[in-house]
Amino acid sequence: MKKKKWPFIYVGxxxxxxxxxxxxxxxYSFNESRISSVWEGFSLKWYVELFQDRDLKEALLNSLILxxxxxxxxxxxxxxxxxxxxxKKSKLNDTVAYAAMLPIMIPEIILGMVFLSVFSLMGLPFxxxxxxxxxxxxxxxxxxxxxxxxxxxxxxxxxxxxxDLGASPIRVFFDVILPQILPxxxxxxxxxxxxxxxDVVISIFVTGPTVNTLPVKIYTKLKTGVTPEINALATLxxxxxxxxxxxSALAGRRxxx
Amino acid sequence: xxxKGKGNWVLLAPIYIFTIIFVAFPILYMFLLSVLSRAEVWGxxxxxTLDNYKRIFEPLYLNxxxxxxxxxxxxxxxxxxxxxxxxxxxxxxxxxxKKRMMMLIMIPFWTxxxxxxYGWIIVFRSNGVLDKILMGIGITDEPLKLLxxxxxVVVGMIYSLLPFMILSVYSSAEKVDYTLVEAARxxxxxxxxxxxxxxxxxxxxxxxxxxxLTFIPSMGLFFIADILGxxxxxxxxxxxxxxxxxxxxxxxxxxxxxxxxxxTSLLIGLYRRIAGTSELEGLV
Numbered sequence: 001m002k003k004k005k006w007p008f009i010y011v012g013x014x015x016x017x018x019x020x021x022x023x024x025x026x027x028y029s030f031n032e033s034r035i036s037s038v039w040e041g042f043s044l045k046w047y048v049e050l051f052q053d054r055d056l057k058e059a060l061l062n063s064l065i066l067x068x069x070x071x072x073x074x075x076x077x078x079x080x081x082x083x084x085x086x087x088k089k090s091k092l093n094d095t096v097a098y099a100a101m102l103p104i105m106i107p108e109i110i111l112g113m114v115f116l117s118v119f120s121l122m123g124l125p126f127x128x129x130x131x132x133x134x135x136x137x138x139x140x141x142x143x144x145x146x147x148x149x150x151x152x153x154x155x156x157x158x159x160x161x162x163x164d165l166g167a168s169p170i171r172v173f174f175d176v177i178l179p180q181i182l183p184x185x186x187x188x189x190x191x192x193x194x195x196x197x198x199d200v201v202i203s204i205f206v207t208g209p210t211v212n213t214l215p216v217k218i219y220t221k222l223k224t225g226v227t228p229e230i231n232a233l234a235t236l237x238x239x240x241x242x243x244x245x246x247x248s249a250l251a252g253r254r255x256x257x
Numbered sequence: 258x259x260x261k262g263k264g265n266w267v268l269l270a271p272i273y274i275f276t277i278i279f280v281a282f283p284i285l286y287m288f289l290l291s292v293l294s295r296a297e298v299w300g301x302x303x304x305x306t307l308d309n310y311k312r313i314f315e316p317l318y319l320n321x322x323x324x325x326x327x328x329x330x331x332x333x334x335x336x337x338x339x340x341x342x343x344x345x346x347x348x349x350x351x352x353x354x355k356k357r358m359m360m361l362i363m364i365p366f367w368t369x370x371x372x373x374x375y376g377w378i379i380v381f382r383s384n385g386v387l388d389k390i391l392m393g394i395g396i397t398d399e400p401l402k403l404l405x406x407x408x409x410v411v412v413g414m415i416y417s418l419l420p421f422m423i424l425s426v427y428s429s430a431e432k433v434d435y436t437l438v439e440a441a442r443x444x445x446x447x448x449x450x451x452x453x454x455x456x457x458x459x460x461x462x463x464x465x466x467x468x469x470l471t472f473i474p475s476m477g478l479f480f481i482a483d484i485l486g487x488x489x490x491x492x493x494x495x496x497x498x499x500x501x502x503x504x505x506x507x508x509x510x511x512x513x514x515x516x517x518x519x520x521t522s523l524l525i526g527l528y529r530r531i532a533g534t535s536e537l538e539g540l541v
Contacts, residue, residue, distance in 0.1 A: 007350075008346075010346060011343055014343055015358070015361050015362075018362075018365060019365070020376070020380065021373060021374075021375075021380055024376050024379050025372070028379060076271060077272050080267075080268045080269075080270075080271050080272065081268070081271065084265050084267075084269035085272075087268075088265060093269070096276050097272075099277075100276045105473070106473070106517075107477025107478075107494065107517060107521060108474070109493075109494040110497075110514045110518050110521075112498075113501060113511065113514045114514065115283060116501060117286065117507055118279075118282070118283040118286055120300075136279075137275075144272070198370055200370070201478070201479070205501070214369075215370075218372065218375075219484075223484070226375075226382075231379075233372070234368070237368050237369060237372060238368050241368050245363070245364060249360075
């Protein structure tokens with residue numbers, strides 16, 4: 001087949017445009033000046049300031065704890081749910097599965113409003129607990145659908161053979177089923193973690209006065225005015241993402257050899 | 258088979274309980290709230306009323322819905338124009354390039370959404386990067402004042418949601434059997450006709466799911482309009498937030514959410530009807 005050049009050019013240009021704001025952010029994180037449109041020379045002072053920002057550090061820690069806890073809850077609920085639902089088809093199961101998927105299908109703002117009103121109805125104190133519950137609702141769909149997709153393509157014979165040979169259901173789960181669905185759980189976790197770590201809209205509504213997550217903190221900072229500290233933070237986050245991608249690419253390469 | 262049914266409830270219990278208490282009940286409660294009246298300070302009086310829904314039809318609020326839809330249409334339209342060819346071309350690249358492109362798309366996608374928007378603030382702000390470049394080349398004489406304007410919001414929306422469109426189209430364009438296209442060409446179809454009758458038809462599920470994945474969030478993403486549009490552009494999302502925080506009007510916020518929810522469900526229903534599946538391509 002004849003190779004055409006212009007698709008490459010098109011994709012290249014669009015990709016370049018999507019990287020403009022990112023590059024600009026990185027470049028200006030090293031800017032001496034506070035006003036980000038004027039370049040006054042190279043400086044690392046915003047990084048120093050960033051590392052001294054206690055609030056931001058606390059927010060980062062909160063976000064990490066929140067993402068980990070929500071993922072754990074979502075893995076427990078989503079995996080067992082997918083296993084249970086794959087065994088028996090029923091109208092009720094389908095309805096519950098549909099409801100469980102709703103949180104990633106409707107606009108986030110609805111979830112935010114809904115949780116705000118329900119949590120105050122239930123009298124739950126706004127803070128980490130409400131955050132974890134809210135985040136779990138939109139993490140479950142990622143885990144559930146990943147695991148369910150994996151289960152569809154799985155060979156049932158192995159499981160039946162193990163049961164016939166006298167293994168207990170629990171043993172069958174850990175020795176036969178779990179190893180097969182583990183990759184699906186992991187890809188679900190990666191998505192769920194990223195969504196939780198990045199969420200602003202829902203968190204704003206369910207967070208308490210004492211707990212701030214990183215996105216909420218950044219959001220309030222962006223609303224009150226731009227500081228180059230955010231540039232430094234953005235650069236570090238970008239670096240971290242690239243590092244993760246590099247590691248996963250390396251791991252992938254090793255597996256293939 | 259009988260053996261398997263036993264103990265199944267243990268597996269099903271967590272998702273049933275969690276979904277009923279924290280997803281189904283809250284959404285039903287929202288619908289209930291939307292027909293109650295507002296209490297003096299905060300909260301609700303359990304008195305049935307349809308006033309909240311009537312209020313949505315006041316010109317001010319109706320206009321907000323109209324503007325949100327317009328913005329969502331614009332965002333989705335541009336995303337189709339930019340994202341469809343992108344996803345399609347990507348699917349036709351060789352394996353190495355596919356991997357590279359995937360990485361280039363995913364890196365910004367995984368970095369915080371807010372932070373990516375923040376870059377646009379620096380680009381768009383008065384005397385910012387864009388102004389400097391345009392004035393430098395001599396295209397404009399004075400700052401464009403793009404930040405806190407409608408175009409800035411549109412760019413921010415397109416930018417934030419483009420990856421969803423690209424990945425949806427890509428995942429369905431990747432599955433297309435391109436020997437079919439060649440067969441059509443061999444049988445005398447023009448390249449446009451071959452594309453239209455074969456490739457486009459086969460990538461339609463991906464395109465539709467991309468549309469859903471960009472249209473629905475774009476009605477609720479109030480923070481983009483907030484950050485890049487200042488307070489000038491009020492969308493349904495921002496209206497709901499405002500009613501909750503400043504207005505302290507829970508029932509009205511619930512009614513607004515309910516309407517948004519119904520509109521979204523209609524869209525998803527339409528998608529299921531056309532695509533014949535409830536799974537969204539490229540989402541997971």
